[in-house]
Amino acid sequence: MRPLPSTCDGSAAIAARACSVQRGKFITIEGIEGVGKSTNMDFLAEIIESRGHVVMKTREPGGTPIAEEIRQILKEHGDEPLPDVAELLLMFAARSINVNNAIRPALERGTWVISDRFTDSTRAYQGGGRGLARDRIEWLAQLVHGDLQPDLTILLDAPVKTSMQRADRRGEPDRFEVEQRAFFNRVRETYLALAAAEPARFAVVDCSRDLASVQAALRVIADRLLYDVKL
Numbered sequence: 001m002r003p004l005p006s007t008c009d010g011s012a013a014i015a016a017r018a019c020s021v022q023r024g025k026f027i028t029i030e031g032i033e034g035v036g037k038s039t040n041m042d043f044l045a046e047i048i049e050s051r052g053h054v055v056m057k058t059r060e061p062g063g064t065p066i067a068e069e070i071r072q073i074l075k076e077h078g079d080e081p082l083p084d085v086a087e088l089l090l091m092f093a094a095r096s097i098n099v100n101n102a103i104r105p106a107l108e109r110g111t112w113v114i115s116d117r118f119t120d121s122t123r124a125y126q127g128g129g130r131g132l133a134r135d136r137i138e139w140l141a142q143l144v145h146g147d148l149q150p151d152l153t154i155l156l157d158a159p160v161k162t163s164m165q166r167a168d169r170r171g172e173p174d175r176f177e178v179e180q181r182a183f184f185n186r187v188r189e190t191y192l193a194l195a196a197a198e199p200a201r202f203a204v205v206d207c208s209r210d211l212a213s214v215q216a217a218l219r220v221i222a223d224r225l226l227y228d229v230k231l
């Protein structure tokens with residue numbers, strides 16, 4: 001049996017049980033549209049579940065009823081313009097709700113959480129894409145989720161041309177999908193720079209290859225994370 005952490009004095013059985021639960025791992029999936037985030041997220045969740053972990057999948061913006069309402073506002077392509085700063089604040093408002101109401105509680109009960117996007121999306125889209133200041137984004141990130149950082153971030157990467165062709169096949173474009181190629185180039189470049197700056201957290205997967213090759217790479221990445229963890 002794992003020894004109890006020093007904060008557990010063993011005097012209360014319930015407290016001791018709570019203290020012995022190992023925090024779940026927090027994995028985020030990032031990338032521009034059309035790189036196959038949903039399919040690959042499901043694949044990753046299956047691998048992790050097959051090793052005996054409980055997995056909660058979430059997405060951003062969204063993940064809880066209120067945060068999903070904010071998602072609607074952010075994605076709608078209506079007549080009234082949404083200023084870039086409002087977009088940034090709504091992203092973090094939705095994130096605050098998802099972190100407090102869903103992500104942190106799940107991690108604390110030992111569930112692994114896989115999130116389709118997190119703060120690296122804000123760095124890439126609102127920072128790289130819209131040109132908002134990086135230090136303001138980091139200030140908001142600190143305010144909203146402080147010490148909570150992903151244990152692993154998988155960046156699904158493909159050239160913008162390839163991913164836009166795939167995304168094009170999905171019907172009516174939302175407020176982000178109407179952006180021009182130059183916007184998505186900046187987003188992709190920001191993602192790649194983030195990954196280069198934090199190689200221990202990021203794993204970059206080349207998604208311009210066939211699905212079998214992408215999933216073989218994901219299996220290796222998942223195994224690396226899983227073998228660090230004692231069940």
Ligand code: ATM
Pocket residue numbers: 032033059060061091117118119121122123125126176177
């Ligand atoms: P998807 O769930 O389809 O990826 O859409 C969410 C959109 O929100 C996505 N758009 N595109 N293309 C990226 C955008 N987004 C941000 O701009 N900033 C963020 O912080 C997050 C989480 C998402």
